[in-house]
Amino acid sequence: MVHVEGETPVPLLHARGLSYARNDESIFGPLDFMLHRGEVVLIEGDNGSGKTTLLKVLSGLLEPATGNILLDGEELTLARLSHQVALMGHLPGLKSDLSAIENLDFTIGVFGLRPGITPALALASVGLEGYEDVAIRQLSAGQKKRVALARLLLVPAALWLLDEPYANLDKEGIDLVNRLLDAHARRGGAALITSHGAYAFTTGAPRRLPLRSAA
């Protein structure tokens, strides 16, 4: 990316005064933060501090109570969702009767395809070579997580919102997530991730976004 000297680049994600309330009970916020391309930010907070809710609001799934979200300088609302955002939630979003490849083909049909990658390549890069035609129901929880990660590699989204990406993964899987995040950041993408534990990133400590319960 080329930026004019002296001009600050438009952040990929800019939250302004963002808060969310359920039935008048505040869940988090108001929050102000920016996420630039190439950054990976860890959202820290205790159980119930609203980490998952924050990701859902940022993805456009939930309407914020106050504030707004700017994606590349343009407002993101429920009516104007973007191809630039990919959410990986607690649920893998995979059909258990379909094979890994069939699930990924469905994702490509809905969200599109990043250039230079195929479903088979994506599966190979998450360590699931040879599992292309195995039904999802026969995979372990960790393997399902890897298929969900393969989906992130395929879709053209620049902003990854990952809810507990390390859950269910073995040590090797955790390294895999870190490598994928690094590669994504180097490609000009950005990611917001939530995690209970502190994990060492391969390249130094990540920026942290503390989230405190509003109560």
Next chain:
Amino acid sequence: MRYGTTASACAALIRRDLVLTWRRRGDALNPAMFAMIVVVMFPLALGPEPNQLARIAAGILLVAILLAGMLALDNLFRSDHEDGTLEQLVLSPHPLSLLLASRIIVHWLTTALPLIVVAPLLAEMLHLPRSVLPVLLVALALATPLLSLLGAVCVALTVGMRRSGMLLALLVLPLYVPVLIFAAGACNAAQAGLPFLAPLLWLGAALALALVLAPMACAAALRISIT
């Protein structure tokens, strides 16, 4: 960078649902089996008198098919909701109503079409006069998609709840009453030798309206119930 178009998204959804139905093709026959068993119960309860059965055949068939369709409704969004696919669909930047319309069309194809296919057999079992059968089939062809569309809106409203089966029935059945009245009205008129076109045209008009409005209502209801 290739982004998914709305057409490719709908095509992917239709292809996925057809493959899923094929993988569980035994389940797809359940509504037809249910309707068949309900229909068989009436001669057992009322006696096998052909004239008596013929008089009420169209009504029994329509109610049995309507109930079978209602039982099949619960599956419309439930599995997608439970495994998180629905969340991904809602997040996709395509018009949700079009995605849901594709989903409803496949649901109709895989649950209601088998019912229409077994309808002549059920009609024969109840001694429905042969001359009424074409009217019954046209009425079913118009009424079942209408039932799927109306039902989908109610399913979308209840998808976030656990054990919503009875609530769904209470929401759906009042909406099904007008459809039943027009479909049965056409069949009864045909059986009595009266003009039967008007109720069929009403069904057609309602179907045209529901085809446009129900997917939008469904999308709005789904957004409410998953948040």
